[in-house]
Amino acid sequence: MAVFDKEAPLYDGWYETKLGAFVDQVETKCVFDLFKIEKCMRVLDVGCGTGNFSIKLAKMGCKVIGIDVSKEMLKIAEIKSKAESLDIEFCDMDVYDMKFDDDYFDGIISVTAFEFFKNPKKAVDEMFRVLKPRGYLTIGTINRDSDWGKLYLSEEFQKNTVFKYADLKTIEELKDYRNDNLIDIKECLFIPPTAEEDDISLEKEKELAKTGKRGGFICALWQK
DSSP states (O other), rough: OHHHHHHHHHHHGGGGGGHHHHHHHHHHHHHHHOOOTTTTTTEETTTTTTTTTHHHHHHHOOEEEEEEEEHHHHHHHHHHHTTTTEEEEEEEEEEEEOSTTTOOOEEEEEEGGGGGOHHHHHHHHHHHHHEEEEEEEEEEEBBBSSHHHHHHSSHHTTTTSSSGOOOOBBBHHTTTTTTTGEEEEEEEEOTTTOOOGOOOHHHHHHHHHHOOOOOSEEEEEEEO
């Protein structure tokens, strides 16, 4: 996991750019349009990274545990959560072997981590194991069939990034996991990665969504 540790100090810098902040905004809306939050829910954030969604969930009144395999990412997540006086538990833990009881969480999310799971079926099965009956699982991931997918899969981009280890999925592939439990799939991020700053807006996002373009981010919801 050394490659993810090296990324940790620079990871949050992306969200400080206009495009990065916009991406976070539309992806967050997509996730929470599907994953309905209630106060005091016990929620697991799988592949929490530097705590972006863990912190959002805690601010919404959830009891959050975030897990990741990068110790450096987790250190940053801890610092950020303490700076905002949030009670979040962060754990160095592998999604394939989680140290939680069966039927433990009210809900589970995993955002922009699924593409790095080498055995996604095993990961989904393990997340279902620790999810309570009738609980919801939401996975958000980069859409391979999109402008963003093409960028992340390009040889030039992969040279010096963690995306050389990624296995991007399509909507059709995401549907293959626990299909009987699948409730809904949404997509967003129709703004391309090459967009000019003046074109980075919700108005442009809505306009492009009507053109038949594929969104760069797909989000699926399952119920146990």
